Amino acid sequence: MFTTNSHPTGRHFLQIPGPSPVPDRVLRAMSLPTIDHRGPEFGALGRQVLLGMREIFQTKQPVVIYPASGTGAWEAALVNTLSPGDDVLMYETGHFASLWAQLARRLGLKPEVLTLQVDDPVLPNAPGWRRGVQADLIEERLRKDDAHRIKAVCVVHNETSTGVTSDIAAVRRAIDAARHPALLLVDSISGLASADYRHDEWGVDVTVSGSQKGLMLPPGMSFNALSPRALEASKTARLPRSFWAWDEIVEMNKTGYWPYTPNTNLLYGLSESLDMLLGEGLPQVFARHQRWAAGVRAAVEAWGLPIQCADPAVYSPILTGVITPEGVDADEVRRLIHERFDLSLGTGLGKLKGRMFRMGHLGDSNDLTLVAMVAGVEMGLKLAGVPLADSGVRAIMAHFERG
């Protein structure tokens, strides 16, 4: 049997920005016996979670659930709406945005990647990875595309590699201002159910999401929220698809079933997490993450270390990226913290490797687990010889004491 026995006492601190800590309620719900996926009980479960997911996406349109990681739902969004050789405009806010562009290239699409070029003394090699999507750059590019060759605009809502969110409503306004018919495809794999997200109101055509971040589930399930325009586009899109094809799934989902075997026990977990999130109320869920994030940032500011996100207007409520001083290998700090305090932090991805680490504040957390995370990081930074201006632990405690 697989065992995580290297630290025998207490719970591991899973503070990476996904998979997030899974609530015991969800784990218990998932331990129920697997049922017949064509039987009468299953239809009721399927209908319930499909309706619940519409509330989470804030949409009245169909949501498709795949037994796959988020990457599968990325692929599904592209193959259902586009044709071989189509131009797509993809905005690079970080590593996940660049992986989505790579996926598009492998599918035979022609991604054009936009990113921000500005002087950044802290991270001169990745200034665009410290800021959100600049909607004006998208508008400017679309205005030049008189022939409407660009078929879709792809952006990441919460860039998990950096801790920067983007203003999706502004991207929709930019597309409309340019009077351009491109579809708007958004990755909210880590933003959904933690940061405010409004699929219908923001005019998104496909939103991609996954189970293991804000929904507080284990990995293995992912989502596409659709729009009428996306469904229309899927009728003429020519990229090959079978497993990902919306038509069959959407039709069968009307009765709560799938064309193939869905992951039954993850759906039990989803039903439970929907009860938790919708029971609390989405505005409360979003405010809770904002408050946690502000507490964690207070700690980073007390240490005197730069936050990866350089624009306070778009700080992520889900995770905080911390840049380590020049010459300090962030991965070595992470390794030390894991070894000494059984606490996992997110690594610096792509261009950020070794330069930063990421602290997650999502999933089954509370004020005290986050204070403990900050304590573990603070001890690790000291052990690694990083000079700290002040105590982050005192700062996060003061933040949470205020209410």
Ligand SMILES: *Cc1c(COP(=O)(O)O)cnc(C)c1O
């Ligand atoms: C986690 C994540 C992904 C990748 O999802 P997988 O489930 O690992 O395939 C893509 N984009 C973002 C923004 C993510 O946070």
